[in-house]
Amino acid sequence: MVSNFYGKFFLISQWIIRQIYPTYKVEIPENTQEPVVYISHHQNLFNPFIIYLWFPKSLRTWILHVFLDRKSCYQQYVDYTFTKRMGMNKTIAKLCAYPLSFIISNLLKSGKGIPVYRGSRKIVNTFQLSVEALKRGESIVIYPTIDYTNTSNETKAMYEGYLYIEKYYFKETGQHVRFVPLHVSKKNRLIIADEPISFQENEHFSEGQKRIEHYIQNKLYELAKKCGDIE
Structure with a gap:
């Protein structure tokens, strides 16, 4: 597995935040050393933040495409995040969104995010980029939680479309993708x-899709329970 492919801006930002944010330990089964696709709960940005910050190797993260483009990122903050979600006045939202859109879009591009459409x-581009990353030995992390604003430790309903990576990857390599449940406590x-x-x-793809989706959901629940995050 390729261990480090982040850009300088991301690595510098990561180093700075690590100096002030509590350290997280990492426990990963030994048989996940080859390129895999990690699946985790979004938890209103908490899990992506912690995994980006403390995971010991670089990961290609699936990210909504608007956050990888400066202008689209700005509009997302102004039209939705700051106004509809946070209730900001639109003028104030614009003032906040302008500098932040430069920082976030450049940070996520430096973090080698994969755009999700x-x-x-x-969306075909998302799968193609993902396959190319896996072929280079780069692991991926996806947060398919439908209600991404949910802050609960318990994983709720998840999109299952991410499993189509299997079709694209198998077609090109003749090998199966290894999906790994990943929990942040x-x-x-x-x-x-x-375990992957x-x-x-x-x-049959539909049967495998249901089986893997069920496994991922159950294992994320078990990991959360094991850590004492849910009763």
């Missing part, structure tokens, strides 16, 4: 993964 045919300051799972030989 929801409800668009461009704030209580224990711990990033913990479970993959599609089986000659398994």
